[in-house]
Amino acid sequence: xxxxxxxxxxxxxxxxxxxxxxxxxxxxxxxxxxxxxxxxxxxxxxxxxxxxxxxxxxxxxxxxxxxxxxxxxxxxxxxxxxxxxxxxxxxxxxxxxxxxxxxxxxxxxxxxxxxxxxxxxxxxxxxxxxxxxxxxxxxxxxxxxxxxxxxxxxxxxxxxxxxxxxxxxxxxx
Amino acid sequence: xxxxxxxxxxxxxxxxxxxxxxxxxxxxxxxxxxxxxxxxxxxxxxxxxxxxxxxxxxxxxxxxxxxxxxxxxxxxxxxxxxxxxxxxxxxxxxxxxxxxxxxxxxxxxxxxxxxxxxxxxxxxxxxxxxxxxxxxxxxxxxxxxxxxxxxxxxxxxxxxxxxxxxxxxxxxx
Numbered sequence: 001x002x003x004x005x006x007x008x009x010x011x012x013x014x015x016x017x018x019x020x021x022x023x024x025x026x027x028x029x030x031x032x033x034x035x036x037x038x039x040x041x042x043x044x045x046x047x048x049x050x051x052x053x054x055x056x057x058x059x060x061x062x063x064x065x066x067x068x069x070x071x072x073x074x075x076x077x078x079x080x081x082x083x084x085x086x087x088x089x090x091x092x093x094x095x096x097x098x099x100x101x102x103x104x105x106x107x108x109x110x111x112x113x114x115x116x117x118x119x120x121x122x123x124x125x126x127x128x129x130x131x132x133x134x135x136x137x138x139x140x141x142x143x144x145x146x147x148x149x150x151x152x153x154x155x156x157x158x159x160x161x162x163x164x165x166x167x168x169x170x171x172x173x
Numbered sequence: 174x175x176x177x178x179x180x181x182x183x184x185x186x187x188x189x190x191x192x193x194x195x196x197x198x199x200x201x202x203x204x205x206x207x208x209x210x211x212x213x214x215x216x217x218x219x220x221x222x223x224x225x226x227x228x229x230x231x232x233x234x235x236x237x238x239x240x241x242x243x244x245x246x247x248x249x250x251x252x253x254x255x256x257x258x259x260x261x262x263x264x265x266x267x268x269x270x271x272x273x274x275x276x277x278x279x280x281x282x283x284x285x286x287x288x289x290x291x292x293x294x295x296x297x298x299x300x301x302x303x304x305x306x307x308x309x310x311x312x313x314x315x316x317x318x319x320x321x322x323x324x325x326x327x328x329x330x331x332x333x334x335x336x337x338x339x340x341x342x343x344x345x346x
Contacts, residue, residue: 020256033257034296043259051254077254080225082194082266083207085217092256113332114341123331130326143336147329152304154322155329159297162317163287170281170288 001062001102005111008053008073010045013037015070016053023094027129051077054111056095056104064096071099074108078119088116090126105138127155177278179285182227182247184219187211189244190227197268201303225251225265228285230278245270248282250289253299262290264300283316301329 008016017037024030043050056072063069072095079087090112095104116124126144128135140146147153158166182190191211198204217224230246246269253263264286269278290298302309314320321327332340 016256024257029257035257035259039259040256043254050252050260051256075254075256078224078251079253079263080217080249080251080265081209082249083198083203083209085209085213086224089253091254110340113337117334117337117341121334121337123333124337125329125331127327127329130328139330139332142332142340144330144332147331148322149328153301153329154304154310154320155299155301155327156310156313156318156320157297157299158287158290158313158316158318162319163290163296163298166284166287166316167291170284 001058001099003056003058003071003099003102003104003107005054005056005107008044008055010041012053012055012070013040013044015055015068016040016073016075018068019070019073019094019096020092022096023092026094027132051075051091052115054108054115056099056108058099064098068096071096072104072108074112076112076115078121079125081122084122086119086121088112088119088121088124090124093126106142109142177230177232177245177273177276177281179228179230179281182218182229184215186227186229186244187214187218189229189242190214190247190249192242193244193247193268193270194266196270197266200268201306225249228282230269230273230282232273242270245273246278246282248286250286252293252295255297258296260293260295262286262293262295262298264298267300279312280316 014037017040021030021033024033044053054074055070057069058071060069074090075092076088076090079089081087093105093109113124128139188211191214195204195207198207218227228248229244231243232245234243248264249266250262250264253261255261267282287298
């Protein structure tokens with residue numbers, strides 16, 4: 001099946017929002033999605049964007065039963081390692097179920113890799129849930145190394161109330 | 174330790190920041206992995222497209238004997254994006270020199286970072302810690318941090334530049 005990977009435009013945010021929700025459903029966490037397509041427009045397409053996004057689209061004759069031609073996306077941003085410098089972090093990679101197995105996921109990820117190389121990034125990082133075997137296999141086949149297993153890295157966060165509590169005690173400006 | 178000051182890093186702080194990065198790497202037994210130079214830090218933090226932001230902790234120079242350093246701690250962070258909740262603050266490095274620990278400097282840095290996160294509309298502050306680093310894990314958990322690797326099963330992966338090059342030069346669709 002022929003498909004095209006291109007940089008997302010502001011108008012694509014409705015499709016991206018739709019697919020973000022589909023990915024959340026796949027990860028069993030749909031009630032956790034709080035962003036709207038307006039948030040995505042503001043955060044990705046202002047002078048200081050917080051992410052970049054690539055989308056995969058198919059020709060009209062292959063559109064979904066609901067009429068969508070945008071069938072996949074990769075959302076990423078730049079991070080920084082104090083040891084090695086610029087990195088790219090791929091936050092989301094998603095292809096609609098009916099369009100899997102056709103090289104679209106690989107195509108999206110290859111384009112993220114290309115952008116990373118062009119921007120002189122030393123590596124690409126991502127995270128995967130430990131039960132998500134199809135994704136684990138997909139990334140390992142492309143050369144990904146599990147740093148949680150290999151080096152013991154854990155993700156931590158301060159969220160919601162715990163963040164507010166800490167913030168209130170900050171020294172005044 | 175009666176007085177210390179937290180402030181935004183400036184270009185002149187780059188040599189101190191690199192010194193502290195190397196000290197932190199030594200603390201994590203990975204000193205030889207720091208390949209970043211002062212030139213990289215200057216360009217990447219204070220150029221047209223900053224890849225990171227930095228806070229430094231300094232003590233008054235008159236308190237220092239033997240021309241000891243004035244900058245004795247730092248935190249490096251940047252903004253990332255969660256498609257479900259929007260902007261996040263990501264804490265990349267956080268270090269206080271050994272002889273200056275136990276005076277609350279680390280706590281104050283963390284509170285300032287949390288305040289920055291809330292002020293810039295971030296829902297959460299994320300970071301990673303190696304599971305062998307019990308002292309740091311306890312420090313964060315005492316202040317309300319949650320371990321997402323344990324609680325939700327997230328694993329961190331990386332793909333090195335050589336694999337990125339291989340991916341990005343794959344067959345075009």
